[in-house]
Amino acid sequence: MEHRSVWLATAEVPTYDPLLHDLDVDVVVVGGGLVGLTTAVLAQRDGPRVAVLEGARIGCGTTGHTTGKVTSQHSLIYADLVRRHGEHDARRYAEANQAGVEKLAGLADELGIECELARAVAFAYTTDPRQCERIEDEVAAAKELGLPASLSSEIDLPFEVEAAVRFDDQVHFHPGKYLAGLARALVRGGGAIYENTRVSEIEESPDHRVHLTTDKGTVGADQAVVASLIPPGLVGGYFAKTRPHRSYGLAMRLNGEAPRSMAISVDAPTRSTRPWGQDGIIIVGNGHEVGDDEDTEARYRDLEDWGRSTFDVKSTDYRWSAQDYATPDQVPYVGRSALGHRVLVATGFRKWGLSNGTAAAIMLADLLADRENDWLRVFDASRIGDALAVGRLVKDNLKVGTELFGGRLNRPGPVPIDHLQPEEGGIVELDRETVGGYRDAEGALHAVKLRCSHLGCPLHWNNAEHSWDCRCHGSRFDVDGAVLNGPATGPLETRL
Ligand SMILES: Cc1cc2nc3c(=O)[nH]c(=O)nc-3n(C[C@H](O)[C@H](O)[C@H](O)COP(=O)(O)OP(=O)(O)OC[C@H]3O[C@@H](n4cnc5c(N)ncnc54)[C@H](O)[C@@H]3O)c2cc1C
Numbered sequence: 135m136e137h138r139s140v141w142l143a144t145a146e147v148p149t150y151d152p153l154l155h156d157l158d159v160d161v162v163v164v165g166g167g168l169v170g171l172t173t174a175v176l177a178q179r180d181g182p183r184v185a186v187l188e189g190a191r192i193g194c195g196t197t198g199h200t201t202g203k204v205t206s207q208h209s210l211i212y213a214d215l216v217r218r219h220g221e222h223d224a225r226r227y228a229e230a231n232q233a234g235v236e237k238l239a240g241l242a243d244e245l246g247i248e249c250e251l252a253r254a255v256a257f258a259y260t261t262d263p264r265q266c267e268r269i270e271d272e273v274a275a276a277k278e279l280g281l282p283a284s285l286s287s288e289i290d291l292p293f294e295v296e297a298a299v300r301f302d303d304q305v306h307f308h309p310g311k312y313l314a315g316l317a318r319a320l321v322r323g324g325g326a327i328y329e330n331t332r333v334s335e336i337e338e339s340p341d342h343r344v345h346l347t348t349d350k351g352t353v354g355a356d357q358a359v360v361a362s363l364i365p366p367g368l369v370g371g372y373f374a375k376t377r378p379h380r381s382y383g384l385a386m387r388l389n390g391e392a393p394r395s396m397a398i399s400v401d402a403p404t405r406s407t408r409p410w411g412q413d414g415i416i417i418v419g420n421g422h423e424v425g426d427d428e429d430t431e432a433r434y435r436d437l438e439d440w441g442r443s444t445f446d447v448k449s450t451d452y453r454w455s456a457q458d459y460a461t462p463d464q465v466p467y468v469g470r471s472a473l474g475h476r477v478l479v480a481t482g483f484r485k486w487g488l489s490n491g492t493a494a495a496i497m498l499a500d501l502l503a504d505r506e507n508d509w510l511r512v513f514d515a516s517r518i519g520d521a522l523a524v525g526r527l528v529k530d531n532l533k534v535g536t537e538l539f540g541g542r543l544n545r546p547g548p549v550p551i552d553h554l555q556p557e558e559g560g561i562v563e564l565d566r567e568t569v570g571g572y573r574d575a576e577g578a579l580h581a582v583k584l585r586c587s588h589l590g591c592p593l594h595w596n597n598a599e600h601s602w603d604c605r606c607h608g609s610r611f612d613v614d615g616a617v618l619n620g621p622a623t624g625p626l627e628t629r630l
Pocket residue numbers: 164165166167168169170187188189190191192193194195196197198199200201202203204205331332333334361362363366379380381382383418455456457458480483484485486487488489490491620623
């Protein structure tokens with residue numbers, strides 16, 4: 135089994151040089167994931183010179199580690215959206231996401247991107263009779279909002295379900311191949327992509343320009359789009375208005391044909407499935423907040439046990455994990471940021487960022503070109519929204535911070551770093567200092583200071599990914615302190 139995303143292992147994603155000089159463009163996009171590349175391709179059609187700055191590699195973020203379901207069915211959401219936001223706003227969310235599905239399929243077709251795109255039915259099901267009423271409410275709400283929803287209890291999974299929301303004519307695809315196609319289309323059209331170029335600061339200046347600081351050079355632009363999953367550093371304060379969640383994925387080969395539909399359980403723990411070729415299945419689930427489980431290896435084991443006890447599994451070929459951010463009111467933040475008029479953002483997709491993210495790209499391209507867009511008011515990136523829910527979330531964020539600062543002192547006493555076995559990591563002692571240590575397969579030791587470079591929260595060892603994870607706002611670092619996930623923009627201090 136390979137410990138990497140099936141989508142990155144099976145796509146030829148083109149590579150690009152880092153920024154080697156200061157740059158001046160009309161529109162600069164931060165992030166080479168689905169949102170950044172789709173926005174760049176759409177914006178380019180209106181004429182501006184567009185450049186994408188990617189901190190690592192195209193697709194290496196959450197898009198390269200997704201389940202790859204492109205659907206307006208987001209487990210159970212529409213009944214709740216109508217209750218919280220009213221029918222008018224819930225309809226805009228539904229329209230935007232259904233349009234996102236069709237735009238993604240349309241772009242793949244127009245640009246000739248071979249990305250294994252296929253139409254399929256999507257189910258959100260329960261095996262618990264007590265949940266049937268929620269399923270019925272969801273079907274009624276989704277239908278009322280104009281979505282292709284119906285009630286069903288027939289699914290092609292090898293077990294009985296009590297009830298399911300069925301959405302027809304949805305899509306699954308290969309996200310690695312799709313992003314590779316978007317990147318090539320952008321460069322073909324005259325756009326530029328700079329990889330391994332991490333943005334640390336974004337400022338709107340009095341000269342009506344946006345200035346970006348990167349680890350390679352500075353960039354000036356008329357407008358900037360921040361599509362880095364969560365805006366870097368302190369940009370717009372989005373780290374404090376969202377919560378980070380990780381989930382685990384497996385790609386398995388079966389003896390025989392895999393179920394053709396896409397399915398997700400509404401019961402906990404989440405089990406999300408979709409076909410992978412004729413005899414393969416992708417299984418994703420077992421989510422939790424970043425940094426709140428140090429035995430992440432057990433999450434993989436549990437998912438694999440479920441896969442093997444549910445399907446006739448021949449082999450588990452790939453495993454991976456990834457994270458996304460959730461807003462307090464279920465709706466992503468898309469549009470002009472709280473930072474300024476010329477800085478646009480898109481974040482908080484709650485693990486439904488393929489349809490939401492493509493819809494976000496349509497909205498952002500409209501904003502860049504000064505076109506009206508009806509959906510923007512609902513996704514408004516500067517909204518306060520549901521004040522109670524935001525208040526609860528900010529309080530949770532603060533609680534996480536304080537508990538952890540307090541908890542740091544109560545952590546188990548560190549053992550000396552040389553007690554670590556190969557491929558073992560944890561909190562250890564080095565020269566009378568408590569540090570994060572790791573011994574690699576070759577026996578070499580690595581040590582970092584256990585303070586997150588974002589706002590200083592303590593870090594937790596992730597035993598499956600061999601990373602240092604921050605529970606405060608979801609930043610992650612490798613064993614030598616390099617940033618794996620923002621909002622942090624700088625490395626950890628090393629101790630060896
Ligand atoms: C396990 C899992 C399964 C999912 N499955 C689905 C699904 O089936 N359907 C669905 O709709 N959604 C799904 N999602 C959600 C969806 O994949 C994401 O919402 C979406 O891919 C986000 O795209 P993005 O472009 O915003 O972010 P990303 O794909 O993460 O791209 C952001 C890019 O920005 C770069 N970056 C970050 N910081 C900086 C910086 N400072 N400077 C420069 N570059 C930077 C990163 O390296 C990255 O490449 C899933 C999420 C998870 C975690």
